[in-house]
Amino acid sequence: MLGIRKVIKAAVVGTCIGLASVNVVAKDNYILAGASPGGLWSLLGAGVDKAMRASYPNATVTYQTSGGGFANAVQVASKKVDFGIMHDAEAKIAAKGTDPYKAPVTNLRAMAVMYNFGAFQPMVTKDFADKYGISSYEDLKSKKPPVRLIINKRGLIAHNQALEVLAAYGITLSDIESWGGSVQFSGSKGIVELMKNRQGDLVMNNLFVGHSSIRDILNSMPMVMMPVSQAVRDKVSGVMGTGQMVIPGKAYDILSDDYPTLALTAMLVVNSDTSDDEVYKVTKALISNVGEIQGVHKAMRALNPAMMVKQNAIPFHPGAVKAYKEAGLM
Structure with missing residues (x-):
């Protein structure tokens, strides 16, 4: 009987540990590098925090101001922060190691696109x-x-x-x-x-x-x-790794028709050394609780899980890929 009790106790403990691992992440506080305080990226930080806490009540995401995407590449690469927000073009420049970088930044991985509609409007x-x-x-x-x-x-x-x-x-x-x-x-x-x-x-x-x-x-x-002509849009997109979009003609009185243009994409990036399990859990929380991010600003209502995979400037982290494949998004 004593042996049976020990087996039952071990099984219960193991089950509890397994359940707990579903509802916790490795850290209590993640640092997200953004840009200046008060802008959209600071609101995105608040949305990511809400999305994380919706799945993992023990976790918080603290928004850290910075010089923007170019600076965030260095912060993430050197592991001074857990995540950073960057534009696709900034990530591509970092990967190439061109100005303002002195050498390629090779350990950045994409986790989730936050928006792809930063429209070029000359x-x-x-x-x-x-x-x-x-x-x-x-x-x-x-x-x-x-x-x-x-x-x-x-x-x-x-x-x-x-x-x-x-x-x-x-x-x-x-x-x-x-x-x-x-x-x-x-x-x-x-x-x-x-x-x-x-x-x-x-x-x-x-x-x-x-x-x-x-x-x-x-x-x-x-x-x-x-x-902006199609040829120029294609050329600039090829050089910068950026996307294109169409501004509806009804958006402004000065437009008589839809206006095709270039667009910047902003995404969360993570260090390639971050564990697959950790990135998987964070990405899954973002997918499951996308409404928390949509709610930070009316412009973010266009964000959906399918958009989170829409970039090709740098590779996605394997943990993020697992979450997206599980959700049928890749």
Whole structure:
């Protein structure tokens, strides 16, 4: 009888351990590197935290501010944080080891796409377009007007995308200055102020469709959306590893039809050394509780589990692959 009791006790203990392993993860607190406080990425951090706690009550995800995706690659690669948010183009640059990196960052793995709709939305003022007969980048190159260009800050991937689009049309920033124009660098909020103060003619930036900064500009002056040709979209996508999307014509009054453009994808990345089981559990929590992430901002309502696998800049972590295959997403 004593032997039987021991066997039963061992079986019960083993069962409890097995059940507990389903509802816990290895750590109580994960660190997620994002960008500046108060932006969308900080909201994503809160959503990831809620999604994790919905499956694993013992776990929390703490959002850590950082310099953005380029900086996050280093943070994740050196294991200073558990996860980081990066754009697909930033991850591809890190993997190649091109500027701002001195060598390839080879130990980054994708875990989950958070959005793939950071739309490239270049706009020129109608006054400038009418004065110089500019309705395309081809016009800009051939007519060489003294355009005052505003693009995002150096070190941000939206800056890189603007340069790549110009390069695909055979235009450099030096060219613009040689035409008597100028180039200014600013964040989204600064861009709005510059445009409101009539200090710019052409603005090139990546934002969500209907973003408040775009609305502010459109409410301040008549604008024209600059088309980006299919050939240029394909070329830039190939160089940067970014995607493409279509902005519905009904999104803005200045559009008469749907507007095809480039798009940046943001995703969670993890160190390749992180255990498969750990990444599997975290990824599964994100899939199961995607509603927690959707709820952080109206723009995130478009996120769904199928979108989480939509990137090819870097390989997915094997643990994430297991979770996606289990969910029928890969």
